[in-house]
Amino acid sequence: MEKNRDSRRKLAGGVELGLLPRLVGYMLRQSQLVIHHEFHAAVKQENIRAPQFSILEIIHRNPSIRPSDISKSLGISRANLVPLLAELEAGGTISRKTDETDGRAQALHLTPSGVAKLKRLHRIVQTVDERFAASLGPDGRETLLRLLQTLLHGATSA
């Protein structure tokens, strides 16, 4: 059956996907699942989950940031953020101090071991990300990043 050979069928191992490959939402989700799986496998020895890498990067770039600002910038609910931060603190990669200007708020920092861990993660994550996008070539990768930036910005400002 020659019809079986088109790319949609091949993608799903012989299953007809109908409308799905024409939907940006579906294609984003499937791509994200694959890279998430590759990321997870690559950082196994660092004992960290994907959102925790983003959290470390943000604390590193914004010392004294509060949990609520991390929630907002990453779109992680407060309820989901709490255990992620607790694990990072228990692992000795972040520390919490009381904010000088607001006694109730927590100010987050990386510990020296957290800085070293983030440096190792940078190398791993960039390797995974570049390998994942290798099929696009450098121009295709740039175009994809630009389109996703436009999508996110369009969605935020709409």
Next chain:
Amino acid sequence: MEKNRDSRRKLAGGVELGLLPRLVGYMLRQSQLVIHHEFHAAVKQENIRAPQFSILEIIHRNPSIRPSDISKSLGISRANLVPLLAELEAGGTISRKTDETDGRAQALHLTPSGVAKLKRLHRIVQTVDERFAASLGPDGRETLLRLLQTLLHGATSA
């Protein structure tokens, strides 16, 4: 501070994102979170979750498909698929029959009410998807779909 005005900072509400916007994995995740949220809000009255729409579409296009083939094509684990199918069956949108060629296997079908529900969902999902990607224009949307297809195909065949 003029530095605050670049698009990366604006995206995250004043938080410096560092390496993150240069990572395909991060940008896919953030985009996917936004459209998932919009999808969820739009299909509220249909009482359905995002993967269940994909499941209905696949059953519709592949009558008599087995749960294990749905798992493979959508990348949903068997453990996660079981409750999703149970909900669809309880809601009267799918039915399970015993496969004629393999007495142990289940063959899945849409009920007439499932076909009607999928038809309504098509309209809603396409509207959400097109609105979400409106900032890209038609050419940008096609380019994005093509790049994501290449990504997925490259990742699968690597």
